[in-house]
Amino acid sequence: MLKQIDVLVIGAGIAGSSCALQLARCGHRTVLLDRQAFPRHKTCGEFMSPETKEMLKFLGVDLLVEQIAPSTIDKAVIIMPHGGVIEAPLPGQAIGISRFTLDRLLHEQACISGAEIAAKATITGVKRLPNGYYEVEARHEGQLVRYEAKAVIGAYGARKPRGLASSGEGQDETVYVGVKSHYQGISIPSQVELYFCEGGYVGLSPIEDGLVNVAALLPLDMVQRAGKSVLDILSGASRENTRFGARLSEGTPVPGTQVSIAPIRLSEVPEPWSQFPHIGDAMLVIPPLCGDGMSIALRSSLLCSQWTDKYLRGEVSFNEWEQGYMAEAAQEFTQLLSRARWIQKIAFAKTNRLYPGLARVLPWLATYLVKATRLSEKGIKQ
Secondary structure, rough: OOOEEEEEOOOOOOHHHHHHHHHHHHOOOOOEOOOOOOOOOOOOOOOOOOHHHHHHHHHHHOOOOOOOOOOEEEEEEEEEOOOOEEEEEEEEEEOOOOHHHHHHHHHHHHHHHHOOEEEEEEEEEEEEOOOEEEEEEEEOOOEEEEEEEEEEEEEOOOOOOOOOOOOOOOEEEOEEEEEEEEOOOOOOOEEEEEEEEOOOEEEEEOOOOEEEEEEEEHHHHHHHOOOOOOHHHHHHHHOOOOOHHHHHHOOEEEOOOOEEEEEEEEEEOOOOOOOOOOHHHHHHOOOHHOOOOOHHHHHHHHHHHHHHHHHOOOOOOOOHHHHHHHHHHHHHHHHHHHHHHHHHHHOOOOHHHHHHHHHHHHHHHHHHHHOOOOOOOOOOOO
16 A cells, blocks of 8 residues: 655654644644554653743643643652752743643644544655655554655654664663653652662652652663562662652552663764654653653754755755754754753762752752753744
8 A cells, every 4th residue: 555645753752743743734744653552651751841831832732721630840859869858949830741641632633733643553664765755664454554755754762663773873871771650649749759779760740630650760780680560670769769669658550551661772962863854762862860851852843843844845955954954953952962961970970979968058059950951942933
């Protein structure tokens, strides 16, 4: 089966669905393809920084409607393994919402805008044809579908489809495992809590329906010692940070919300292009203490959709599309990533026992570090 379209977006997470939404809204024949079905639970901190608000408004997604009622968050609390605590106000009000809900809302808007969503589709090949179009082969619902598209966008997250893997250059050597589970019964105020443990961290944040999201990014060697299941891994982390253990013991896991992803390698530099543009985690995997992953996903989708729209309309050539997006992505994310990696290194240095005392002496320092890992608002106009 052959389908001729304008643009194929590979990966239906936050970056992919918001990019498809924008391109469909511009009148382009858009297909959003993912290897799994939606909605589903995903490994994610489920924390949306204040900078995401203008982008969500632009996309037509209202998180504060009565039937959703996400949590609001205005403070970050970091708890060291030895018990020291650092607190910092957030530069604005953040939102706690599950990916199960957020992805559903974005998909609804994408469909309203005219995008076609193909779930449970596996990519089997991608190549660029002599006429400048891309040919993408995918197996969907038992059939081999061949897409011919003028543009392809990679939004497949940290785990690239077979045959599309990058060279690995620009990635940290440390291998991490990400896990997530929702809990009920944990009483948490309007704050995100980050618990340090050996080489990694666990984050707790309130989401909708009174639930708490517990997400961790931990080194592979620590995970291998803890066990195979998500709950075993979180239990192992609780032994590294007893205050996290006490917090976890307050609640009970919600069945069906446990997910994991591996291997994960943090980015050293953004990778905005290979055969085609990358957005979200396909472009860069931010250190966890940055806490702005959702904002980066949304911002990269905005930049990419703007350049792709110009290319599809014939306003720029293929080379101008590539060079323009790469330059703007590098300008937007390179320094942010550099600051986040620097903060990551000092956070896990042997001197981190001293940080709570330093934060008490220099209370502005924690606030500065929070702001240093944030994108500025873009001033998006409808």
